[in-house]
Amino acid sequence: MGDSLMTIVAIVLAAVLMFVFPLMSMSDRSDDISQLTVKTATTEFVDNVRTTGRLSLDDYSAFEQEISATGNSYDIEMEVKVLDENPGKKTTQASSTKIGENVYYSMYTSQILDTIAPSDGTSKVLALKEGDMFSTSVRNTNTTLSQQLKNFFYTVAGNDTYTIAAEHGGYVTANGSAN
Amino acid sequence: MMKYQYLAVIFVIIMLPISLVFSAYISAQLDTLDLQISYDTKLDNTTYDAIKAFQLNTVNSSTSDLTNSKIRDIEAAANSFFTSLATNFNMAGYNSDILQEYVPALVFTLYDGFYIYSPFENTLDEETRSRLPANATYTGGEEVTGLKPYIYYSCRYVKGNIDVTITYSLDNYITVQGTDKNGNGINDAGYLIDDVTYNSGTGQVTYRGITIEPETQLREYVGPTSYAYIKINGVKYYLDDRDSTNQRWFTITNGKMSYVATPFRSEDNDMGYRYYKEAYEFKQRLNDYGILDLRSANAVSPEGTALTPVTDIDGNVIYDFTGTNGQDKIFDFSDNGGTSHIEERDSNFNDHRLAVIRYVVETNLSVALANYNNYGTGTYEFRMPKLGEEDWSRILNNVSLISFLQGLSIGGKIYNGYSVINNNKNEEVVTEDSIYIVEDVTVPDTSNSTYHRVTHEGLQNMVNETTSKGVFNIDFERKSLGSTSSETTLYYFPKRDLGCYTCFVAQTNVVGGYDNVYDYLDSISSTANGRILAKIYYTALGRERYSMYKVFRNPEEHVNQFR
Numbered sequence: 001m002g003d004s005l006m007t008i009v010a011i012v013l014a015a016v017l018m019f020v021f022p023l024m025s026m027s028d029r030s031d032d033i034s035q036l037t038v039k040t041a042t043t044e045f046v047d048n049v050r051t052t053g054r055l056s057l058d059d060y061s062a063f064e065q066e067i068s069a070t071g072n073s074y075d076i077e078m079e080v081k082v083l084d085e086n087p088g089k090k091t092t093q094a095s096s097t098k099i100g101e102n103v104y105y106s107m108y109t110s111q112i113l114d115t116i117a118p119s120d121g122t123s124k125v126l127a128l129k130e131g132d133m134f135s136t137s138v139r140n141t142n143t144t145l146s147q148q149l150k151n152f153f154y155t156v157a158g159n160d161t162y163t164i165a166a167e168h169g170g171y172v173t174a175n176g177s178a179n
Numbered sequence: 180m181m182k183y184q185y186l187a188v189i190f191v192i193i194m195l196p197i198s199l200v201f202s203a204y205i206s207a208q209l210d211t212l213d214l215q216i217s218y219d220t221k222l223d224n225t226t227y228d229a230i231k232a233f234q235l236n237t238v239n240s241s242t243s244d245l246t247n248s249k250i251r252d253i254e255a256a257a258n259s260f261f262t263s264l265a266t267n268f269n270m271a272g273y274n275s276d277i278l279q280e281y282v283p284a285l286v287f288t289l290y291d292g293f294y295i296y297s298p299f300e301n302t303l304d305e306e307t308r309s310r311l312p313a314n315a316t317y318t319g320g321e322e323v324t325g326l327k328p329y330i331y332y333s334c335r336y337v338k339g340n341i342d343v344t345i346t347y348s349l350d351n352y353i354t355v356q357g358t359d360k361n362g363n364g365i366n367d368a369g370y371l372i373d374d375v376t377y378n379s380g381t382g383q384v385t386y387r388g389i390t391i392e393p394e395t396q397l398r399e400y401v402g403p404t405s406y407a408y409i410k411i412n413g414v415k416y417y418l419d420d421r422d423s424t425n426q427r428w429f430t431i432t433n434g435k436m437s438y439v440a441t442p443f444r445s446e447d448n449d450m451g452y453r454y455y456k457e458a459y460e461f462k463q464r465l466n467d468y469g470i471l472d473l474r475s476a477n478a479v480s481p482e483g484t485a486l487t488p489v490t491d492i493d494g495n496v497i498y499d500f501t502g503t504n505g506q507d508k509i510f511d512f513s514d515n516g517g518t519s520h521i522e523e524r525d526s527n528f529n530d531h532r533l534a535v536i537r538y539v540v541e542t543n544l545s546v547a548l549a550n551y552n553n554y555g556t557g558t559y560e561f562r563m564p565k566l567g568e569e570d571w572s573r574i575l576n577n578v579s580l581i582s583f584l585q586g587l588s589i590g591g592k593i594y595n596g597y598s599v600i601n602n603n604k605n606e607e608v609v610t611e612d613s614i615y616i617v618e619d620v621t622v623p624d625t626s627n628s629t630y631h632r633v634t635h636e637g638l639q640n641m642v643n644e645t646t647s648k649g650v651f652n653i654d655f656e657r658k659s660l661g662s663t664s665s666e667t668t669l670y671y672f673p674k675r676d677l678g679c680y681t682c683f684v685a686q687t688n689v690v691g692g693y694d695n696v697y698d699y700l701d702s703i704s705s706t707a708n709g710r711i712l713a714k715i716y717y718t719a720l721g722r723e724r725y726s727m728y729k730v731f732r733n734p735e736e737h738v739n740q741f742r
Contacts, residue, residue: 006184013191081266099232100255104262130235135266169266171228171259173235175670 020149027146034070035164038138041066042166046136049128053176055080057116057123072140072164079169080107080126081133099131099171127178135169211590218587218594221267225260226582226598229285232259233580234604239434239659245728250294250326253287257296257326260285260582279324283551283561286544286581288574290607291348291730292331293540295547298324298554322554330543332536334486338477341469347532349577349608350724351522354731360469367468368731369461370454370724371528373512373520377459384455387701389714391721393449397648398620399673401431402660407446412737413606413728418446434661434668443741454721462512471512475531476505489534489541492565498534507531524695533575540574548583559586559593570599577610578602606653609723611696613652614716617676620648627677630655633716634690634699635682639708642715649719650674 045063049055067074081104107115115126128134139162143151147163233256240248264278285296303311303319311318333346335357343357343365354368376385384391396407399415406417416439420426429438465471478486478500488499498504511527513520521528545563552561564583566574573579579601587594615630618641622628630650631638641647655676660669681688693699700716703709 003182003184006182006188010184010188013188013195017191079266081262099235100229100257100259100262101251131232133262133266135269137269167267167269169269170224170263171231173231 020153024146024149024153027144027149031144031146031163034072034140034144035166037070038067038074038164039166042136042138043168046134046168046170049134050170050172051174053128053130053132053172053174054178055112055116055126055128055134055176057125060113060116067138070164072144073142074164075139075141076109076136077138078109078112078136079134080112080128081105082107083129083131104133125176125178127176128172129175130173132172133169134172135167137167138165140164207590211592214589215594215596218584218589219596219598221264222582222584222596222598223600225263225267226580226600228263229256229260229582230580230600230602232256233287233602237605238653238656246329246730249289253294253296254326256287256580257285260580264584281584281586283548283583283585284544284581285583286540288540288579288581290578291346291352291354292329292333293543294329295327295543296325297327297547297551298322299327299550327547330539332532332539334478334535334539335481335483336473336477337479337483338473339469341473341477343468343470345470347535349575350610351528352724352729355465355468355470359467365468365470367461367464368729369464370458371462371510371512371521372455372458373522375455375459375462377456384452384459386455386717386721387697387713388704389710389717391452391455391714391718393447393452394648394718394722395645396446397448399654400671400675401436401673402669402671409443409446409448409741410450410722410726411741412726412732412734416443418443431660434659436660441742448722448726450723450725451718451721454725455717457725465510471508471510473509474505475507475509476501478531478535486538489537491568497537498530500534504530504534520697523697536575537571544581561585562595564595564597566597566599570597573599573601576601578605578607604653604656606727609651609720609727611720614649614719614723615652615655616642616712616715616719617648617650617674618642619646621646622676627675629679630674630676631679632682632689633696633712634693635679636688636690639703639706639712642708642712644711644714647711647715649715649722650676651719651723 041063045059048059064074064076067076083099084103084105112126116124118124141162144163147161233252236252236255237249240252261276261278261282264282268278279298283297287294287296299322301319301321301323308319331346332348333344333354335342335344340358340360340362343355343359346354346356351371352368353371356366357364359365372386374387377383397409398405398407399417400406401417404421406419408415408417410416414430416428416430418426418428419438426442427438428442429436431437462471476485480486486500488496488502491497496503507527507530509528509531511519511521519526523529541563548561548563562585566581570581574581579599581597581599583597585593585595612632614633616633616635616638617628617630619628631641633649635641654674655672655678657670657672660671661667678684679688690699693702696716700709700713704713
């Protein structure tokens with residue numbers, strides 16, 4: 001009796017050790033790989049916009065496609081801080097293009113998307129200028145296999161947590177043209 | 180006897196929790212490391228952004244040398260730092276001031292000193308306070324974050340009657356103030372250059388055996404038109420000769436052209452010639468003052484105590500002011516008992532200069548960081564991280580920004596990092612590397628000519644004494660010009676020459692194996708062509724250094740010398 005109980009316990013443990021553990025570690029690694037891909041893609045996308053001063057629908061779609069290729073769905077948040085001319089010039093030396101002294105106004109994801117992909121179906125380029133700032137942050141919205149397994153075993157992950165995230169931003173260093 | 184199953188189950192029951200705990204521990208450590216690396220990267224990016232903002236602001240500003248304008252540019256760069264930090268930490272939309280709590284100091288190292296941007300108590304002086312009305316809302320004592328007063332790279336020397344303060348810079352320019360060996364006052368400044376001869380009869384100046392002469396006119400574009408120009412004390416004056424009956428000189432102020440009232444004598448310049456000639460005279464004066472006899476051990480703190488040695492990150496002594504380096508003659512001109520040329524990297528002067536700059540930065544900065552604890556609200560105690568040797572060499576050789584970020588929790592520990600980024604596009608300092616040689620300045624812009632590094636292999640056979648010129652590399656940067664009639668900005672390149680592919684991009688055609696550019700030019704000076712190249716290079720280096728803005732000069736008197 002005791003023997004067969006022990007055998008069952010041993011089988012259960014063996015199953016856990018032989019199947020669930022490798023599965024968990026495999027799914028963890030696959031998340032790591034996705035994380036790396038997303039990070040690289042985000043950095044590339046943002047740096048591309050920063051160095052060319054142009055954000056086109058093509059660039060955005062290519063970026064979206066590249067990160068979706070990891071098999072997860074993502075929430076992409078973009079922000080453009082537009083360097084505004086300072087209405088109250090302080091001294092005679094004030095220059096409207098001085099970076100760091102003037103105010104910024106922000107454009108967020110939906111406004112940016114409205115600009116580059118207006119509802120009439122045409123695609124446009126959002127031109128940025130030297131001194132603007134552009135940043136993007138990406139988070140996964142689906143539950144990845146590793147999250148599911150973790151939820152099943154030790155229920156640590158809540159609904160709104162994410163495991164794959166990347167963000168990048170900085171100054172735009174070129175004047176882009178909208179053509 | 181226990182069955183195998185029992186053994187196996189007991190083994191698993193013991194090992195499984197242990198391995199779980201271990202893996203959790205290790206993954207927490209990994210997360211901390213990851214976070215640390217990502218914070219390092221973010222800090223680097225942010226610092227780079229601040230430097231970029233500083234570059235964009237100063238390259239397009241003709242007044243960026245002047246202190247009040249420079250302070251504005253630096254404050255603007257500090258603002259950009261915090262905006263960019265907020266963006267990088269994905270806190271966009273928040274007030275970037277939150278992050279000020281974690282930045283104990285930003286250090287902007289400039290040509291002859293540095294600014295520290297950190298919190299301080301804004302105390303009003305006695306006079307201001309006495310004038311405040313009794314019910315004033317502001318009475319001082321407020322905690323503000325801003326630029327502290329400029330700190331020079333200076334050191335006090337005492338020897339007999341000599342009691343001077345010498346201010347060093349990122350090149351071989353020094354300012355001397357105090358009393359000389361006879362107890363007379365000194366207030367002097369100049370470049371230290373070895374191996375210069377000056378014949379007061381003929382006016383001939385030679386440097387390393389190469390005769391340096393005044394140059395013919397330089398030309399540069401402003402917008403679409405090319406003008407002859409001279410640069411005096413950091414400001415370029417252009418000659419507008421489009422209307423031959425009404426030739427006028429103008430400068431670019433606030434991105435717009437503005438004409439100056441008094442014309443200049445000539446569009447030809449003798450800045451390179453003056454650089455060497457004045458260095459020759461400066462050396463004679465230093466000798467009269469008795470300054471040339473100073474040794475490292477004469478260096479003291481402002482209070483008169485001996486200086487502590489400069490050490491590296493592991494505590495090894497790099498420079499010992501009183502011990503091993505104590506008897507080093509600081510001003511080791513080769514004809515004054517020195518072993519190498521004073522302007523070269525391996526001279527006693529250079530070692531001493533670097534040690535002083537490092538000493539001054541380190542002592543002031545550690546005070547600023549230690550004081551930060553008085554202002555911070557957190558429990559974290561800010562400490563000055565030890566900067567690596569590589570970072571020091573960057574700080575000591577070019578204008579740079581050092582940023583500190585401390586006190587953020589990264590899992591297992593508290594983040595304490597710094598970042599050093601060089602600003603290699605600035606008009607603050609002219610390094611030996613920043614002079615490029617344009618093959619032929621007379622080539623019309625329809626067929627652009629090429630510019631090279633001076634170490635381009637065989638460049639001496641491509642240059643011509645009258646048509647080749649050395650150019651400061653910042654002049655190849657794009658500039659902007661505001662229009663007076665409309666609110667548009669015109670972008671243009673002052674110099675339209677193209678960079679040489681093999682010496683800038685591929686770098687396959689660059690001479691190596693020399694310690695510095697002087698050694699290389701010495702080695703080719705045996706040929707007539709080599710001497711021409713050396714002359715072009717030395718003249719340009721002298722011209723650009725001499726025409727930089729200098730605080731020591733009286734700007735009005737200096738400009739009038741050319742009128």
